[in-house]
Amino acid sequence: MNFAYLGHLPHADPLYGYLQHEVLPQLGLHSHAPEIRVFQSACSRNVYLYEEKHGGVRVIGKFYPAHHDPFGQALDTGRIEFNNLDFLRSIGFAHAPHYVVRPLGFNARLGGLLMMEYLDGDVLGSVINDAIFLGRRGRLFRKLTALAWFLATLHGRTARDWPVTFSDPCDYMGRLITSLSVTRGLGPQLAGELYALREAWRTESIMWEDRAVLVHGDVTPSNFLFGRGKSVMAIDLERMQWADRVFDLGRLCGELKHFFCQGLGDPAAAEPFIGHFLWEYCCHQPERERAFAAITRRVPFYLGITLLRIARNSWIAPDYRWRLVQEAKQALGALP
Secondary structure: OOEEEEEEOOOOOHHHHHHHHHHHHHHOOOOOOOOEEEEEEOOOOOEEEEEEOOOOOEEEEEEOOHHHOOOOHHHHHHHHHHHHHHHHHHOOOEEOOEEEOOEEEEEHHHOOEEEEEOOOOEEHHHHHHHHHHOOOHHHHHHHHHHHHHHHHHHHHHHOOOOEOOOHHHHHHHHHHHHHHHHHHOOOHHHHHHHHHHHHHHHOOHHHHOOEOEEEOOOOOOOOEEEOOOOOEEEOOOOOOEEEOOHHHHHHHHHHHHHHHHHHHOOHHHHHHHHHHHHHHHHOOOOOHHHHHHHHHHHHHHHHHHHHHHHHOOOOOOHHHHHHHHHHHHHHHOOOO
């Protein structure tokens, strides 16, 4: 992850005392006057890295500023993420090869600040780009195998007896279409076609039949890091929820499509990696071939809405945005 150096944290800043007395001691650093350097994430203005100059101890701070949310929901989200991290670690995700970042504290008085340990590893996004631009395809296959195992373990340990509620993803797709229409100029004809596809998926019984599991909720290439071998580290669990396991799987498949489409101009180049990832995931299911058949029937919906989600971002160039929307429409047209 990329961070820009901002300077030293003033000793008079309330955050300084919080780090000195409550956060850094959890990592073995006990200092009367630590010198704390501050770095800001290049990806988010609300994420910071704090490094003690002499001991080299690093921690991550993620703010949920209340001034952006007068109803206090941002603070609730920060507390929820802390609890999500704590829960997953309590059910076995506190040790390699399946590791969830350790939360070190949540402080509502400091802008809804969630403190976490700093993790050192290769971000999934860089592994994908290395496969695209440097030809390191074998490494991407291996890391997707490891990630498939991580997600299968997460879903397997949290599976419940009640069925998924497919109406929630349908509602989410509706919000994506509205956002693209209102802010990005999606025309009424194409919007109508997407709505029609959504309703067609809603009537498919297979979308309602699987058991609910806890999903990561934001399986994007910036939220997973890799260590040696099959070691996987997960961050950013604020969107963890009960859903269809394919919510996670389809999100990653859509991200792979996007990376290869953007990097090579060929979304089909992602297919070998998508197929490999799904097949490896299914090897951790009781009946591999049956699970693969069921999952691959549901993936196109979640892959499609992932492409719509990416397309609505302001940093996406207009021409590429409409290509993503067309790719999403094509995926959503692959009804079971």
